[in-house]
Amino acid sequence: MPVIAPILIELVKTGAQMIATWVMGNAEQRAEVEALAQKNVDESTAGLAALKAKWPVGDAETQAIIDAEKEKQQ
Amino acid sequence: MKLLLIALVLAVTGCGGWRLNVQRGISTLALSASGCGTVLDKANDAKQLAIRELAKTDANGAQIVLTGWAQTRSKIFLGCEVANLLAVEAKRLAPAMTSKDAALWIGKLLAAAADVVKLLNEHGLKLPGGL
Secondary structure, three states: OOOHHHHHHHHHHHHHHHHHHHHHHHHHHHHHHHHHHHHHHHHHHHHHHHHHHHHHHHHHHHHHHHHHHHHHHO | OHHHHHHHHHHHHHHHHHHHHHHHHHHHHHHHHHHHHHHHHHHHHHHHHHHHHHHOOOHHHHHHHHHHHHHHHHHHHHHHHHHHHHHHHHHHHHHHOOHHHHHHHHHHHHHHHHHHHHHHHHOOOOOOOOO
């Protein structure tokens, strides 16, 4: 038993270190994934808003061309 | 004591896994929503050019095509916006999600991303990457 005890203690220490490293790694990974999700959501929201503002301008330009052509073709 | 430790480790890692997957689901859906808008924008550019070209020979026909396209574009864009709103909502709720909520949200997020792909495909459009 006196021989086994230090080995057991070392085993427990190593195990605890491994778990700690693993949990820390998970926390870092989680933070990265969360930040990426936020970035993607922000970019998507901004991108869609920009399109919503852009398209009516293009529509109006096309409409003006159509109106001009209608006059010519009448 | 052993059981308690095992339960603690499982709870921490299990919970982290669910939350991580919710965040991945949010990213997937946000990227789908964004891609949906980008694809639609490219299609719109091409359509506007085609309509302007058509107007030179058939102004009335071009008018009909423009009106029809604007309606189609609005319908598809609504799908893009709904997907984005769902991603925004999931991001807002994510910190307070239990693992049961998270499981439901993962399903909801991935189903919504699939809906975006389906909606685009229905109108002959495709997300980059051949989805």
